[in-house]
Amino acid sequence: MDVRFKIxxxxxxxxxxxxxxxxxxxxxxxxEAALQIKEKAGVGExxxxxxxxxxxxxxxxKAMSMGADRAVHLxxxxxxxxxxxxxxxxxxELKDGGYDLIMFGRMSIDTAHGAVGAIVAELLGxxxxxxxxxxxxxxxxxxxxxxLEGAYxxxxxxxxxxxxxDEGIARPRYPSLKGIMAAKKKPLEVxxxxxxxxxxxxxxxxxxxxxxxxxxxxxxxxxVPELIRLLKEEAKVL
Amino acid sequence: xxxxxxxxESRGGDVRRAGLEAVAAARKIAxxxxxxxxxxxxxxxxxxxxxxxxxxxxxDSVLVVEHAGFTNNNPEAVSATIAARMQxxxxxxFTCAASATGKDIAPRVAAKLKVPLAxxxxxxxxxxxxxxxxxxxxxGKVLQTMTLIAKPAVVSVRxxxxxxxxxxKAGTVEALASxxxxxxxxxxxxxxxxxxxxxxxxxxxxxxxxxxxGLKEAxxxxxxxxxxxxxxxxxxxxxxxVTDDGWRPHSxxxxxxxxxxxxxxxxxxxxSGAIQHLAGMRTSKTIVAINKDKEAPIFKLADYGIVGDVIxxxxxxxxxxxxxxxx
Numbered sequence: 001m002d003v004r005f006k007i008x009x010x011x012x013x014x015x016x017x018x019x020x021x022x023x024x025x026x027x028x029x030x031x032e033a034a035l036q037i038k039e040k041a042g043v044g045e046x047x048x049x050x051x052x053x054x055x056x057x058x059x060x061x062k063a064m065s066m067g068a069d070r071a072v073h074l075x076x077x078x079x080x081x082x083x084x085x086x087x088x089x090x091x092x093e094l095k096d097g098g099y100d101l102i103m104f105g106r107m108s109i110d111t112a113h114g115a116v117g118a119i120v121a122e123l124l125g126x127x128x129x130x131x132x133x134x135x136x137x138x139x140x141x142x143x144x145x146x147x148l149e150g151a152y153x154x155x156x157x158x159x160x161x162x163x164x165x166d167e168g169i170a171r172p173r174y175p176s177l178k179g180i181m182a183a184k185k186k187p188l189e190v191x192x193x194x195x196x197x198x199x200x201x202x203x204x205x206x207x208x209x210x211x212x213x214x215x216x217x218x219x220x221x222x223x224v225p226e227l228i229r230l231l232k233e234e235a236k237v238l
Numbered sequence: 239x240x241x242x243x244x245x246x247e248s249r250g251g252d253v254r255r256a257g258l259e260a261v262a263a264a265r266k267i268a269x270x271x272x273x274x275x276x277x278x279x280x281x282x283x284x285x286x287x288x289x290x291x292x293x294x295x296x297x298d299s300v301l302v303v304e305h306a307g308f309t310n311n312n313p314e315a316v317s318a319t320i321a322a323r324m325q326x327x328x329x330x331x332f333t334c335a336a337s338a339t340g341k342d343i344a345p346r347v348a349a350k351l352k353v354p355l356a357x358x359x360x361x362x363x364x365x366x367x368x369x370x371x372x373x374x375x376x377x378g379k380v381l382q383t384m385t386l387i388a389k390p391a392v393v394s395v396r397x398x399x400x401x402x403x404x405x406x407k408a409g410t411v412e413a414l415a416s417x418x419x420x421x422x423x424x425x426x427x428x429x430x431x432x433x434x435x436x437x438x439x440x441x442x443x444x445x446x447x448x449x450x451x452g453l454k455e456a457x458x459x460x461x462x463x464x465x466x467x468x469x470x471x472x473x474x475x476x477x478x479x480v481t482d483d484g485w486r487p488h489s490x491x492x493x494x495x496x497x498x499x500x501x502x503x504x505x506x507x508x509x510s511g512a513i514q515h516l517a518g519m520r521t522s523k524t525i526v527a528i529n530k531d532k533e534a535p536i537f538k539l540a541d542y543g544i545v546g547d548v549i550x551x552x553x554x555x556x557x558x559x560x561x562x563x564x565x
Contacts, residue, residue: 007380014380025495081384082354083345109494111382112375113357115345122349127314127424130342133488143428147489148338149441149497150473151249153311154429161425167495168488199387200354203370206381208520214538220546221554227526228558230542235524237445237503238562 026105028172065175065183074193082198087119121162133168240330256335258402265296270364293409295402307420315420317346322417336394355392378517398500443473452508456485493518511536
């Protein structure tokens with residue numbers, strides 16, 4: 001997402017003109033991790049699901065071009081910002097089971113609340129492990145590693161379960177030409193999202209204030225004494 | 239007139255800075271709305287001894303939930319207990335830090351209470367009973383301000399954004415029982431460990447020294463570690479390029495896909511300033527950049543920039559910091 005954003009007129013969204021949509025980083029890891037589980041097991045199905053406007057179909061096709069078997073598009077035009085509402089719509093779709101694992105990226109890039117996966121687990125009554133960086137799956141249990149600040153946990157739980165995926169689990173593959181061609185023929189089911197009323201109101205979007213930075217104090221190690229003085233006297237951090 | 243429940247995060251038998259910051263954020267809400275702050279502290283038997291630390295930063299009361307099943311993280315039992323407490327009393331809000339543990343707890347609590355949440359909040363305003371929160375989205379490039387319409391409000395706050403002040407309150411200790419058996423959680427922790435012996439936690443550090451590709455090779459991270467040691471209490475971070483190459487563990491990564499930090503001082507050594515990295519550290523209070531390319535984006539963000547080779551400059555800076563701290 002190395003792009004410059006503009007705020008759209010009205011001040012409540014980002015101007016999407018010229019933006020290219022793609023699978024976000026963590027969701028890409030989740031798709032890759034799911035494909036690797038299926039490939040290792042030799043059986044099973046990877047289904048990708050996304051909620052949003054028609055723009056998400058591009059993302060679903062990309063996941064199918066990587067190897068996912070089919071896709072479900074829960075269609076909702078307009079902004080979705082309330083994690084609880086999004087999770088409710090996903091849980092309504094997933095309530096009948098038929099899966100061993102539900103995998104989420106640990107957070108989205110746009111609204112960035114990092115909450116949907118765990119809320120879906122609660123609504124479905126499933127165990128949940130968030131922000132995992134390793135996953136072993138034997139068909140009945142999942143063994144995982146979670147990264148904390150300066151520490152880690154190894155955890156396990158029975159299936160079915162919900163997991164959210166952190167970095168480090170798997171580098172997403174690039175779709176092959178054959179994969180891209182095959183994805184065009186794979187099933188993509190479109191359904192209206194059963195989105196309850198959103199109770200998180202976006203009041204405004206703003207660009208972060210420019211830092212007063214941009215002050216180059218010198219070159220090479222000769223600038224170190226001045227830096228020390230500034231850290232002591234101006235920033236007061238030394 | 240509603241109270242605020244704050245998650246007093248603990249690890250290894252002690253309260254974490256993240257827990258103090260959750261209390262600080264709760265204090266701000268309570269002072270604006272005329273309520274009290276209740277800190278909820280989970281841990282193995284004995285954790286209650288740390289309650290005075292929470293009182294010192296503004297907890298009117300401390301709810302202590304002691305059980306061997308809370309020795310490690312136990313999000314199922316912790317979130318169930320928090321939700322039960324929230325439902326039993328007049329709580330207007332729940333706060334926790336947007337740490338690895340807090341980010342795990344907050345959505346579970348929100349789900350049980352059937353309310354939306356605001357995560358990774360850097361500032362908020364309390365107007366009457368309504369909380370308006372601001373958090374960075376789109377890799378930190380856009381600040382989104384939102385109002386939580388449903389009550390209670392569930393808010394996780396970015397580490398470093400709410401500093402615990404010395405606002406001593408009574409901190410009356412009350413023992414609370416876990417909702418459900420903490421030993422019966424479906425997710426079992428089989429092992430825990432630290433990322434490195436004696437390592438200072440990125441989420442807790444007031445000073446962070448980060449290294450990037452400008453260090454040229456993994457072994458030169460020694461120069462970053464030496465500078466961190468000279469400050470005495472600094473943590474070492476890294477860019478995604480560096481953790482992807484295996485120079486440092488993924489847990490050291492600062493950026494949109496790694497840790498989001500706001501230390502008092504952030505020194506970027508040999509880091510050009512890719513947007514993904516800036517997203518993780520742009521809210522730091524003072525930023526120093528050292529890079530050989532004077533056009534590098536990091537200099538636009540830095541309060542103090544030095545143009546030059548980090549490998550030459552870092553040892554000189556380390557010596558100067560040692561001297562400054564000794565004097």
